[in-house]
Amino acid sequence: MLETLQKNWWLIAVRGVLAIVFGVLALASPYIVIFSLITFFAFFAILSGFFILTLAFLGETDNKGLRIIEGLIFLGAGIVVLLNPVSALGGIMIFIAAWAILSGLIHIIGAIKMRKVITNEWLMILNGVISIIFGILLAGNLIQGAGVMLMVFGAFAILSGIFSIMLAFRIRTYKLN
Secondary structure, eight states, rough: HHHHHTHHHHHHHHHHHHHHHHHHHHHHHHHHHHHHHHHEEEEEHHHHHHHHHHHHHHHOTTHHHHHHHHHHHHHHHHHHHHHHHHHHHHHHHHHHHHHHHHHHHHHHHHHHHTTSSOOOTHHHHHHHHHHHHHHHHHHSSSSSTHHHHHHHHHHHHHHHHHHHHHHHHHHHOOOOO
């Protein structure tokens, strides 16, 4: 596992840079980022629904009925979000909160598993703890504080990006046996 990480250390660094860029954008103009994310999701869902329906009608599958239902759900969700983005905000915030908590747990578990092979695993643990705290805060204040929470998310993204870059360079310079 560590050998794969070491060969691809730059992917962790690129992820860190992208997180920092997103964090800066979120801090600079949180409401523009919120509605950009909502609009992106709406078009993603509409296109996904269209593609799923197309495959269901063109392909020969035992699950044609389920594919049609899935496609209609995606298509419907995308249209609802596009027509009423404010209502969709709560659902998107729940998704981001759940993602942050899960991501934090994964970072902590990964750090515990890797502590015998890397030094300063506390960076991964700290990243995980910050992620979990952010997720809990966001889950407790969904729509009312979406702008403020996105700014907190921006700060979290910047910190997470910095920690990811630091981790990438530690992995890169680690001496394998």
